[in-house]
Amino acid sequence: MKRIVFLILILQFDAKAQINDSIFIRNIYNEALSSGQAYENLRGLCKDVGARLSGSAEAQMAIEWSKRKLESYSFDKVYLQEIKVPHWERGTKESGWLRSKNGTLTKISLLALGGSIGTNGILSGEIVEFQHLDDLKKAKRGQVEGKIVFLNQAMDEQQIVTFKAYGGCYAIRGEGAIEAAKLGAKAVVIRSIGMPIDNHPHTGSMRYSEEIDKIPAAAISTQDAEHLAKMLQNGKVEFILEMDCRSFPDAVSYNVIAEITGSTNSNEYITFGGHLDSWDTGEGAHDDGAGVIHCMEALRILKTMHYKPKHTLRLVLFMNEENGNMGGKTYAQWAKDRGEIQIAALESDRGGFSPRGFNCDGSTEQVKLLESLAFHFKPYELHIFEKGYGGVDIGPLKETYPGIPLFGFVPDSQRYFDFHHAPSDVFENVNKRELELGCAANCAMIYLLDKNL
């Protein structure tokens, strides 16, 4: 009988705790939707700062802008963490033309891939097209030598989750220059990794190998890629380009950090954030302005609601996710060196779209914990709570803290690759409500992780 009474008391306690959680989360949403600062903050980051590639003046302004903003919220700590970042600049010359077999010139817009060398004046050569990187790998040297390789792989539109289609194409950008140079190509041009057929290129990082000659690498729009493929059906095409992009010595930069100190377990950290840097085209609104704002706003809301976390909640605005991940790598090592206990990390880096759920990169038990939290989000129409990817910035924590669960925020993915690394990734293409709902979802998840870990 005593045990039954005890059990009833526990159940009542549980039920009451759930009701409290439910009210708390509803208040998070109300704050985000009715008194939110997310949209105005994203406007500031996009318009008052702008695109912010690592090592640029804009990146430094983003650091100063966000530090100042975080300081205005009276968190327990706000500070910078010094890191070294690659420094690459697009330069001022970036032009491309197609010349058909009858000599007609067509100017096309292109974007150098991040990290590419320049062309050192005008570079031209016959275009040779490959549908997939594997086709290039299988090609004979004679097919490629002295020519410009055109990698025309389209994103697979039949993938429902667009990130899977991105994963299928990523190699043409990352490894195209290495594989083309192996066979003696002069340069490589890729079809932009964007989902729609549109007329602006999408940039992104590329790699060189120490053993292979470096050749220039650029992206053309999906529309121009389709056009070029058609031209090639009618005969040889010459590609002419000039780019004066180049790399500079590594630069000093910073992660921007803010904390609310844990009330009972202050040396146990929940790290969460997005990346402050962006590509140098557009405004980095979805990638990853939205993630930065999601996480800033999450901490602001918890502070506004006078929430006293058990663990220390640490917001990290990572620098250099796009071309080196030095922010994420440095942070993971630094935390370990300080003897911190990192119990979970969360990242938002998939855009500011309508929230659908969270992934967990972790053990079966950790994924089960995530699944057990799903019901809290049902009123807010989140439904994806499953094993999956965390994020690039928090990834290195897996190495310094084996066994740590990493959580990735999952918004709707359908529109992401309309904007990714492109001039269209601007503030106007982020919807206010979708952004605010993302803030609330991330805030609620951080709250629940703090309570349940």
Place this chain on the structure above:
Amino acid sequence: MKRIVFLILILQFDAKAQINDSIFIRNIYNEALSSGQAYENLRGLCKDVGARLSGSAEAQMAIEWSKRKLESYSFDKVYLQEIKVPHWERGTKESGWLRSKNGTLTKISLLALGGSIGTNGILSGEIVEFQHLDDLKKAKRGQVEGKIVFLNQAMDEQQIVTFKAYGGCYAIRGEGAIEAAKLGAKAVVIRSIGMPIDNHPHTGSMRYSEEIDKIPAAAISTQDAEHLAKMLQNGKVEFILEMDCRSFPDAVSYNVIAEITGSTNSNEYITFGGHLDSWDTGEGAHDDGAGVIHCMEALRILKTMHYKPKHTLRLVLFMNEENGNMGGKTYAQWAKDRGEIQIAALESDRGGFSPRGFNCDGSTEQVKLLESLAFHFKPYELHIFEKGYGGVDIGPLKETYPGIPLFGFVPDSQRYFDFHHAPSDVFENVNKRELELGCAANCAMIYLLDKNL
């Protein structure tokens, strides 16, 4: 032992049927995403036809455009169903000004509400503001008489499903003129029922009562509504407006219908569709160009896949949902008069956004059927399968066919009221993939209803 063998056979049959369904639905999605005609058809409806209010030349062009398009798909039947529709025109004069107490004039954009009378020249009067229709209902005649009523109720941004916020505001538009006229107001001006603070008005239908004087009714943008409310805090404001909108005698119009005849139960109909008419501002892209295209494309895909339905699949592009629902009403009566058996109806009229699921307006058993179909949609990230609203056009079928289940397609609702009944409801604001995924989801649901009913 025999019974066990029998049971195993049934289970195997079931498992095989499920695999077949799964493959069939995957092929629906592949067709929609890789060979879809939805986006180009929506472009045609929005750009080659345009906004298409009942009774207008554009509405007639939409009828001709869609009949021709449906005929090109070689369905078993394509025909028009004659209906009578209200005919209201906005006219050419539509201007508004605010005059502050010190005489400063500010021009503001306004849209007459659909069905409003004109002002018969310039009309002006002191503005009196009410936050809610209930406040107006409780007001004394002396507060309102001879003035212009300003109903400044904002959509409740804390509602997660934006349609609930719409439901909470709808009465200021529908009944504002009646309630204001009861107390002797000269005109009524409402805050647009739109979610964001933006600078274009949202129109929509309003009603008069036979017993109450008719007064002009217009909407101003949410931005202007906020501005006007602030002005009123500093003193009296005069509102000046001119509108020459007016109603004409009812016009002849048409529902556009296409069918694939049922292979075994041809007198049993599954009706599905959206509404072909739209408001006369913007292009009716989300409302309800998207729904029209979802359903046209669904039938095209089933035809392309050589699907032989059990029941007759009937696509109805309803005319006049926006201001009278004469298409829906006429259709429901006509079907009954012909002795047809209507076994289910489905409507898409909530925009062309990323699909989230389906509602069922039906019995507990019918809702259970819907829930039992949910697993088919999990790979496509649909998750809302629950009791809810069907749609305006198919609503009258409930009267002529009591007990019929009505299904409503549920896309993400967050952006809908950015565009609803506004100049911003244009083709450019519909995302290709989101539209195509909606086509596939509706097509799959029609297929599953045909198989499971």
